[in-house]
Amino acid sequence: MPKITLNQLIQTEIARIAEAQSVDTATLEEFAQFIIENHKKKDPKPKLPKVVKPKKVKPLTLTQLKEAILGHFGVKDVKELRKSGSFEMATSGMEKLDFSKKDGWEKLYRKFIGVLPEEENETGYGCVNGINIFKYDLVWKAFGLNPQTATSEDIKSAYHDLSRVYHPDVPNTGDAQVFARLNVFYKSLTERF
Numbered sequence: 001m002p003k004i005t006l007n008q009l010i011q012t013e014i015a016r017i018a019e020a021q022s023v024d025t026a027t028l029e030e031f032a033q034f035i036i037e038n039h040k041k042k043d044p045k046p047k048l049p050k051v052v053k054p055k056k057v058k059p060l061t062l063t064q065l066k067e068a069i070l071g072h073f074g075v076k077d078v079k080e081l082r083k084s085g086s087f088e089m090a091t092s093g094m095e096k097l098d099f100s101k102k103d104g105w106e107k108l109y110r111k112f113i114g115v116l117p118e119e120e121n122e123t124g125y126g127c128v129n130g131i132n133i134f135k136y137d138l139v140w141k142a143f144g145l146n147p148q149t150a151t152s153e154d155i156k157s158a159y160h161d162l163s164r165v166y167h168p169d170v171p172n173t174g175d176a177q178v179f180a181r182l183n184v185f186y187k188s189l190t191e192r193f
Helices: 008-021 025-038 062-073 078-083 085-090 102-112 152-166 176-190
Strands: none
Touching: 008 025, 062 078, 062 085, 062 102, 078 085, 152 176
């Protein structure tokens, strides 16, 4: 674009600012040219960050669940599992399981293997730090702590942070059931220290 001739008013102001601020007049003239050439242009639209949708994880099939549980207890089939002393002892406090339904196998998986792939970073009712506290007894994960490095102060601090959100007296987010479950978790952690 051809250089625009700056009028006397602008040139006088450039000279005044240059002297007062000890700035080179050529720099101010260049800036004035830029302003004149671009003052009507609109700001470029900001590029929005790409929203990456989390990949949908396929739930484990009934066969996969069975294989994981059978492998965990070192047996080859359900008949052998039912006879296993270690399985009987491990599940003695649990409700009666229905081996014909996927739900029963999922309960076993949650208890003995870990978080089901489709329930990783779960959100919704009862989910604290990505874990549903009514399905899992993963106390450390719910409190967002590392069991290897957490101190009693870390545990207390995490509990207080969660209490500020879930205590029944807290408007909008308070929930008696969630808070009661968190209290059970807190007691289980503090008994160890």
